Amino acid sequence: MSEEKLPKQSENFSEWYNQLIQRAELADYAPVRGCMVVRPYGWALWENIQKALDKRFKETGHVNAAFPMFIPMSFLEKEKEHVEGFSPELAIVTIGGGQTLEEPLVVRPTSETIIGHMYAKWVKSYRDLPILINQWANVVRWEMRTRMFLRTLEFYWQEGHTAHETAEEAEEETLKILNLYADFAINEAAVPVIPGIKSEAEKFAGANKSYTIEAMMLDTKALQSGTSHNLGQNFAKAFEIQYLDRNNELQYAWTTSWGVSTRFVGAIIMSHGDDQGLILPPRLAPIQIVIVPIFKNDDDREKVMKVVRDLEKDLAQFRVKVDDRDNLTPGFKFNDWEMRGVPLRLELGPRDVDNQTVVVAQRDIPGKSGKLFLPMENLASQLETILNDFHDRLLKKATDFRDSHIFEPNNYVEFQEVVQNGWAYVYWCGDAVCETAIKNETKATTRCRPLGQEKSHGKCIYCGKDAEYKTYFAKAY
């Protein structure tokens, strides 16, 4: 339960974030540095994220499976860029059952290698393709600096791994998933994301191309919220995923991988929250509607609670919670549920019972102005509309915020200015030298080159050479 007020978001964003997570009981610090315990409320949110994604995966022909958490060290070493990218952050098991292991086992930082190994066994013919497998799993990356949900040593995610007959199919899959992610983010989480392609420097270790959905947090920093990689034949060659094609010729398969993690919980917190606490998107909120009964004496209590229980049944289509804790005042409960981000709160007291009405407070509109006074009749269908409108408002608000913090500076001096409090959308020549220089001088990194951008002509914001595409630059988590 919470006490007192949170730090103000505008004054100390990161402290606001840290405290909110603990106070809202999303997660707590584990006794191991950099690890978190996801508490029931946080996990319920993650479960709703899982459901929304899993449904989309299944609809597009994917199936779930589970691969081991331990990977032989030698597997990691088979793909050169992959091992270079991940070796600094590996947790490695060298002892098992009291015996020194003959070969150290890596705790998976991601599963391309072990899945590649298995695919090599399973794929013999073009008839075995495509393979479209996803797994829900935990992975470990030994990060130096950690933050709740955004970067922890262990995190939970889904990782899809597919193998295809042709380069075109693999690219199509990569983009299909990217769009699936964007659809999820926008329509479930009300997080407006920009789908795009990563620069060479920012792409996944071992990928030919990495795509990303980038979201702007309320402190204007960017958060990579999901990634989809076209791995080309890199892993197929490393693990010998080969098949006989339609002409009876041996070919390497084309593979992809893609993931969304518990980091997305952080994206939700930092996309919608305010000084009062969380604001959860209705379609993912563990509790969509909380009912707070109000009464002064036992007679009123009986009268009110009867209606509340009936109401709870009528609203079975929603995720409803009745706050019947009788040691707390309504005022306290209002603040408590607001901090936890429940989209709608129904206040129901003796007056409402007499009038056959209910007060509906909308979390995203503070104070009395957000309160609706509705008749009980047909309440469920009214609430459905209200929740949909709520989602639309959240999305619009987040989109407006983002768009008002994207700038198109005309020169590098302006660029340096705008990336201090926003994103810059500028021509970039594509040279890693410029990218690195910009990063060193401003802390801003390339986020993505958005999909669907027409080729045009401009000058690189840094070096002034010809450039064909614009790229987003921002400080990022």
Added chain:
RNA sequence: CGGGGUGUAGCGCAGUUGGUUAGCGUACCGCGUUUGGGACGCGGGGGUCGGCGGUUCGAGUCCGCCCACCCCGACCA
């Protein structure tokens, strides 16, 4: 791994030049009154003062070493 900081009740903190029984707010438990925007009274439980060692008649306080965590930098879903 470099720079800075903090470790005292679940959380937030106070604790004087070393001095008796370690304190406050909040949370928690009990009883009663309360309840339409963070209620109140009375009574209670809860601490190896981060760890180890040293100085001292006496250490939360002084000294040394170690550990943990946080913030800032180089890597990252």
